[in-house]
Amino acid sequence: MTGERQNRLILPAAIWGALVLAPYWTPLVGGYTALGTRVLVLGLGAMSVNFLLGFTGVLSFGHAAWFGLGAYACGLALKYVAASTPLGMLAGTLVGGLAGALLGALLVRRRGIYFAMVTIAFGQVFYYIAFQWNSVTGGDDGLRGFARQPIDFGLFRIDLLHNDVAFYYFVLVCFAIAVAAMAFILHSPFGRTMTAIRENERRARFLGIPVELHIWIAFTLSCFFMAFAGSLYALLNNFADPRVLHYSLSGDFVIMAVMGGMRSFWGPLLGAVIFVVLQDYISSVTVNWMSFIGILIVFIVLFFPRGVLGLLQQRSKA
Amino acid sequence: MLQLLFFNITNGLIIGAFYALMALGLSLILNLSGVINFAHGGFLVIGGYLAYTLTPFLGFWGALVVAPPLTAIIGFVVERLLIRRLYGRDPLYSLLLTFGLAFIIEDGTRQIWGAQGLPVSIPAALSSPLSNDLFFITGYRMFMVAIVAVAIAVLFVLFRYTRIGVRIRAGTLDLETVAALGVNVGALRSLNFAVGIFLAGLAGVLAGGQLGLEPTMGDGLLMPSFIAIIVGGVGSLTGTLIGGLLIGVASGLTAVFFPSASEAIIYVMMAIVLLVRPRGLLGEEGMLT
Numbered sequence: 001m002t003g004e005r006q007n008r009l010i011l012p013a014a015i016w017g018a019l020v021l022a023p024y025w026t027p028l029v030g031g032y033t034a035l036g037t038r039v040l041v042l043g044l045g046a047m048s049v050n051f052l053l054g055f056t057g058v059l060s061f062g063h064a065a066w067f068g069l070g071a072y073a074c075g076l077a078l079k080y081v082a083a084s085t086p087l088g089m090l091a092g093t094l095v096g097g098l099a100g101a102l103l104g105a106l107l108v109r110r111r112g113i114y115f116a117m118v119t120i121a122f123g124q125v126f127y128y129i130a131f132q133w134n135s136v137t138g139g140d141d142g143l144r145g146f147a148r149q150p151i152d153f154g155l156f157r158i159d160l161l162h163n164d165v166a167f168y169y170f171v172l173v174c175f176a177i178a179v180a181a182m183a184f185i186l187h188s189p190f191g192r193t194m195t196a197i198r199e200n201e202r203r204a205r206f207l208g209i210p211v212e213l214h215i216w217i218a219f220t221l222s223c224f225f226m227a228f229a230g231s232l233y234a235l236l237n238n239f240a241d242p243r244v245l246h247y248s249l250s251g252d253f254v255i256m257a258v259m260g261g262m263r264s265f266w267g268p269l270l271g272a273v274i275f276v277v278l279q280d281y282i283s284s285v286t287v288n289w290m291s292f293i294g295i296l297i298v299f300i301v302l303f304f305p306r307g308v309l310g311l312l313q314q315r316s317k318a
Numbered sequence: 319m320l321q322l323l324f325f326n327i328t329n330g331l332i333i334g335a336f337y338a339l340m341a342l343g344l345s346l347i348l349n350l351s352g353v354i355n356f357a358h359g360g361f362l363v364i365g366g367y368l369a370y371t372l373t374p375f376l377g378f379w380g381a382l383v384v385a386p387p388l389t390a391i392i393g394f395v396v397e398r399l400l401i402r403r404l405y406g407r408d409p410l411y412s413l414l415l416t417f418g419l420a421f422i423i424e425d426g427t428r429q430i431w432g433a434q435g436l437p438v439s440i441p442a443a444l445s446s447p448l449s450n451d452l453f454f455i456t457g458y459r460m461f462m463v464a465i466v467a468v469a470i471a472v473l474f475v476l477f478r479y480t481r482i483g484v485r486i487r488a489g490t491l492d493l494e495t496v497a498a499l500g501v502n503v504g505a506l507r508s509l510n511f512a513v514g515i516f517l518a519g520l521a522g523v524l525a526g527g528q529l530g531l532e533p534t535m536g537d538g539l540l541m542p543s544f545i546a547i548i549v550g551g552v553g554s555l556t557g558t559l560i561g562g563l564l565i566g567v568a569s570g571l572t573a574v575f576f577p578s579a580s581e582a583i584i585y586v587m588m589a590i591v592l593l594v595r596p597r598g599l600l601g602e603e604g605m606l607t
Contacts, residue, residue: 113409125585251417290425297418
């Protein structure tokens with residue numbers, strides 16, 4: 001019992017330690033700070049997907065839509081409304097989250113593979129809109145002409161634009177807030193009903209849990225987290241293009257979650273580390289990186305469906 | 319105006335026939351195996367490029383006959399080696415597997431045939447317009463629609479009157495009972511998968527003649543095919559056929575009045591169907607929900 005308790009403390013402590021010190025140790029192993037920031041942002045996206053997939057058992061294969069909406073709304077707010085980083089993030093989170101809430105209401109009666117198919121198809125709507133609506137979104141070339149702004153605290157001011165390390169820590173704080181909110185929800189009574197629905201939907205219904213409503217709430221929350229991550233992504237790149245809305249990014253998020261371990265809270269972050277670093281490395285050494293990623297996905301699905309953390313948990317139990 | 323309208327409706331029907339051909343293949347695989355085949359667009363591309371490679375040796379007609387079965391054989395091998403390992407597991411895994419396969423196929427195509435688009439020459443007999451007034455109805459377009467119609471008719475006849483066809487339909491409704499009656503479900507699924515891929519390969523050959531070949535050409539057809547299935551109703555092949563034609567015509571008609579929305583209209587149709595009749599036009603209640 002005490003051993004298990006220690007484990008529960010050691011893993012998060014190690015993760016937070018590694019994240020806080022990342023700007024100092026990543027250059028030593030050949031990384032760079034912006035890559036670390038990318039891992040955090042995409043990792044938050046993967047954790048948001050897994051909030052729904054791993055803890056409610058609902059497979060959305062179109063979550064890039066909310067991520068991309070967050071990114072575009074953040075960029076557009078920065079470009080046209082006011083040059084303020086918090087305002088952009090607020091706009092991104094609200095637009096993506098509310099759109100998710102709206103479409104989620106159409107989806108909640110569907111389950112399993114049908115749900116996945118409908119989310120894929122709906123996700124692509126926003127891709128086409130961003131692609132076609134040239135005058136606002138910049139079409140295929142993407143949305144340019146905005147940049148993250150310094151944050152003014154009165155006493156001091158943080159320059160996010162030119163200081164990569166400062167921006168990393170800004171993203172880390174945002175990440176920590178979102179992750180804490182996720183953990184809080186999962187440990188709340190509501191979070192327990194999510195797991196109950198995953199484990200046995202019919203039994204959950206008999207216990208009086210309004211299953212559709214709870215799935216809709218979980219879906220909506222997950223969309224808000226996703227859109228929050230998306231707005232951070234726009235800030236990271238100072239740019240947004242239609243690919244952030246494409247279903248292949250949705251697939252990337254799901255594969256990160258599966259690769260790290262769907263049933264664990266931190267798994268998707270680990271998956272994101274592996275996926276983002278591998279993609280960065282492979283695409284720098286070969287033009288055939290798509291094949292490598294494809295083979296990696298096939299390999300994981302066939303041989304490591306429980307992911308890295310799932311494998312470790314199995315080991316420690318055996 | 320009338321001519322423009324007619325032009326776009328014809329266009330929509332032709333595109334719709336394509337959507338239906340793709341969607342029928344997807345639908346077959348989804349119904350019997352519970353697999354959303356993300357690589358379906360990839361198989362379409364393989365069919366088109368195989369025909370391109372075979373044309374110098376066999377001519378256009380030979381390639382048209384040989385390329386789809388070859389694609390089906392590739393599909394059969396993929397099902398045997400990879401996809402069948404995932405039956406009975408969470409559908410998430412087969413979805414991810416075909417997602418990865420789509421990556422591999424797209425990149426492989428680029429590696430073998432090059433990233434540049436390739437033109438496909440069609441026989442002169444098919445490439446001339448039928449009349450001056452109806453310049454848009456070329457022989458090739460009529461020919462495409464005819465082939466698609468024949469393929470779909472043959473499929474429906476096979477499913478209605480042959481033993482295997484009846485077994486596949488029965489398996490869609492209740493796989494366990496079919497297995498208990500002594501049918502080799504594994505073989506049935508492989509065969510069914512190959513038939514689905516055959517349709518994708520055929521669509522690829524025909525699309526190549528109309529649009530030319532590109533490694534990403536399957537992408538644009540995949541989403542409308544999903545939507546055709548959702549609109550028509552999961553579990554019903556007739557529904558899928560109607561769904562495909564319907565969204566084709568709808569996007570053709572929208573192109574007359576509001577061209578930039580011709581892509582978005584099919585999503586609007588899907589939203590309406592989900593709102594008003596969630597199981598789709600001809601869908602069975604309780605299928606894959």
